[in-house]
């Protein structure tokens with residue numbers, strides 16, 4: 659279907675941006691992947707595009723330190739630095755955190771933000787804070803549970819229900835949650851379909 663067709667086309671890295679004035683022209687539909695450090699943003703982009711090293715992923719929280727733009731057909735895909743703990747100098751972290759927040763609150767062509775939450779842990783206060791920022795900026799966002807392959811049966815419903823409840827308090831949130839694993843590929847086609855449906 660549409661999602662598979664779209665993601666069969668080549669995704670290309672465009673640029674890494676370190677300041678708002680470095681953003682490319684806002685002449686295309688844009689989607690971004692936001693979430694706490696290490697939640698699996700870069701890995702999800704690689705899974706969606708089926709290109710292992712396209713977005714750099716690693717086990718070190720704070721791997722992605724720039725706002726990275728990729729082009730796919732009529733879309734910009736944007737890999738964001740994470741929020742929360744990062745394994746990097748405080749001054750540097752503060753800079754990229756400020757940029758990430760400015761980006762989320764001030765990008766005219768941002769059609770949808772995908773907000774990634776680790777399925778094992780569910781939403782944290784800092785996720786709620788980012789959701790408030792998106793509400794204020796009127797950026798529609800959709801939650802994606804990541805690392806579904808790692809969640810214990812005992813935590814699965816609890817973390818999903820907690821996320822549902824959190825989303826219900828945010829006017830900019832879509833109620834539908836996409837459950838994914840970049841490891842097994844679960845939910846990846848579903849998410850491709852959601853993205854292909856944006857216009």
Ligand code: GTP
Nearest residue numbers: 695696697698699700701715716720721722740840
């Ligand atoms: P930052 O750029 O540091 O904010 O992290 P990120 O959100 O981009 O996370 P990244 O994609 O770099 O992944 C972090 C770690 O989680 C890596 O070791 C990945 O291999 C692992 N990971 C990501 N997605 C999954 C998944 O679905 N399942 C499993 N088991 N591991 C995953």
Ligand code: MG
Nearest residue numbers: 699700721722
């Ligand atoms: Mg990353």
